[in-house]
Amino acid sequence: MGSKIGGNGESTLAEIEAAIASASMLLLAKKRRRDVSKFDGMKQKTIERMACIPGVNPSKTLSISSSSSSSYSNSNNLSFSWRAKADFEIARFWKRFPKISTVMATTQLNGLTSSDRRDEVMIAAKKSISNCLSETNLHLTIPALKSKSRGKVRDIYDGGDYLVLVTTDRQSAFDRVLASIPFKGQVLNDTSLWWFNQTQHIAPNAIIAVPDKNVTIAKKCSVFPVEFVVRGYVTGSTDTSLWTVYKNGTRNYCGNVLPEGMVKNERLPANIITPTTKAADHDVPITPYEIIQQGLMSQADYDEASQKALSLFKYGQHVALEHGLILVDTKYEFGKGPDGSVLLIDEVHTPDSSRYWIAHSYESCFQNGHEPENVDKEFLRLWFKDHCNPYMDKVLPDAPEELVTELAWRYVFLFETITKSRFQIPETTVKLFDLLLAKVRCRDCENCNTD
Template sequence: MASQLYPTLNPPKTLNKTSLFPSFTLSKSIKLPKTKTFSLPLTISSLEKQPSLNSLTNTDYRDHIIHSAQISLTNCLSETNLHLTVPSLKSKIRGKVRDIYDAGDYLVLVTTDRQSAFDRVLASIPFKGQVLNETSLWWFDRTRHITQNAIVSAPDKNVVIAKKCSVFPVEFVVRGFVTGSTDTSLWTVYNKGVRNYCGNALPEGLVKNQKLPANILTPTTKAADHDIPVTPEEIIERGLMTRDEYDEASKKALSLFEYGQHVAIEHGLLLVDTKYEFGKGPDGAILLIDEVHTPDSSRYWIAHSYEERFQAGLEPENVDKEFLRLWFKDHCNPYEDEVLPDAPDELVCELAWRYIFLFETITKSKFQMPGVEEPVHDRISRNVSLALSSL
């Protein structure tokens, strides 16, 4: 994540952070009704046309993607070294998923196939980097009415180039449901008895996977590679953001999430929770950076089966990495074990399929498999070199 990689905008006593992208103007926020249950939009004519778990598990197309993923297991983009192949790149910072290179006035962000959870890398997922990069680009383009971004170009399936800016050392996590399995997930802390979380008063009697009365913001900071929940007042008291900066960024985060929920439900999905990161551009404007509504940063459920499964006490049909998180929790202590078991190939390939399924469901476009004629690192090096030479 961008917020882990650079020095902070307002230097706090204990945290260090930095940045990526440039300037923008805030449009009027989208206001959506806050209801306790979702209704499928009128534009959806029949449930049969909506995504379902069957479409995730019982199609020839899925079998084709799974087979392609199996073939590509040994050819994932797990590491890049563009600073050795592209002369104009000065240095490399390795995040959990992205490799970020300094190109003077710009940053080159390469989205790899590394899979992250529990604040560590669990596996490499075929095609994942391309899926995440293209998903983010789709959302960045469609959220310009809420906030502009500083993407300069996307010269490769796995790469974006962005102008530099300063990043706030805060992740804005927005939640619409009580769920999750990590230590900082809302269900985990609620189940332990917490009733005031990151400044949000939570009512008694909530159960796992229940929709919240209204979306809530639960910001976190980073310390020792772990997410630390924090209240708005603590953010301001510690000098991580000013009051005005926090108010503007939080408004943007909630508006982005409401818009994301609106788009997702129109495509038969529930956007359950997500995280956003913000920074300041050269002109002082607050900007959205990093990634937007990807299956890495967000949780998605199938919409039409949610209510029935919730009433029956069943887990929602999910289209994200939660099942891989749960496998690791069942087979090790992913927070404390020094060495983790290898993720089973069948789960890795299933996740590759689900990421592609989500991309195609949201964007209504077909995922283009990467070619095999040219090694992926050579392709990226060539495309980045050409793009930088034209800037």
């Protein structure tokens, strides 16, 4: 029988970290000597037992209360089906959302955007579409993990004085899950870790360890219920984006006075913070004055966090530009650690939390009224806005396979461009929760005995 972590229902941080790491090594080693059919049978029984079957398009149902309201309207046919469209429709789509340019400002970018690398990643992504990491249930197998909170992208487990954060492949926008993107969780975790390491001189963070490519162990903090959204340009497509509110006539947004005469995708005179509250169903813009008056943060904590946010963004813009990219906007989250210090948490400058444009073509696109070449999920947002009402429709159309694989490539492209390292495409289709389950829940295979 496989050994459980923490025989008395208690586990140390080292035990949990070791369990996650050793489970990965254990199953990969066994894979070489175990009969494939036997492994597949064990894996299937384990997955069925835990009801953790991942898929490319997780449930996209949404309950809308009678009090919900939205200024969004869309005259498009809501029953649109991508697969029913003819080839000329596909060609028209890719004309609107072009592939990432292969003409870059530096030799490094030329290499990273070569057709061979893009094809390699997209072929691998297509093969992995049916095996995305969409759900995890580690709290059912590790007694020390007391509870699970399911975020839009991360599954967060309470380990007492620390948290275990599993970054899944879920893709969110419009305050809901749209699809699952191959490799996304690993890319986000790797990208955040790189930025956390690079920005410690600006803001200390809550990271303790990263025992697996999809897992981060972090200090438990008292999280401020405010997201610090920092913007350098007037752009966006969501209801709370700066361009949406600006074109509707708003000139004082979240305490920032905006100049007249700006156009979409234009650079702001200075970087600004447009805070939002971390509401359960959607983010709500708020002013610094309201944050203090409502008791969401003290004046001192807000001043410190906002200063760190602006400094992080300025540094991020500098690093991005050195790598041929423009960091357009992003969001940061902060919390107070056990010692009372303000810590950076969650993620940093990932394609989920940030908008990136290709630097060398920005000016030309802007002057000609074209959308900048982007390396983020904006093109997926635009597709959903074109073909449904993502704020109000209870069920959304499936994301086209072409978009899913393209977004997987863009996430990898951003990681490789920023870090100057090559993303390791997973060689196995076995996911994290399968590895853990194989160690602590398998009762049928004597080779799983780790006593």
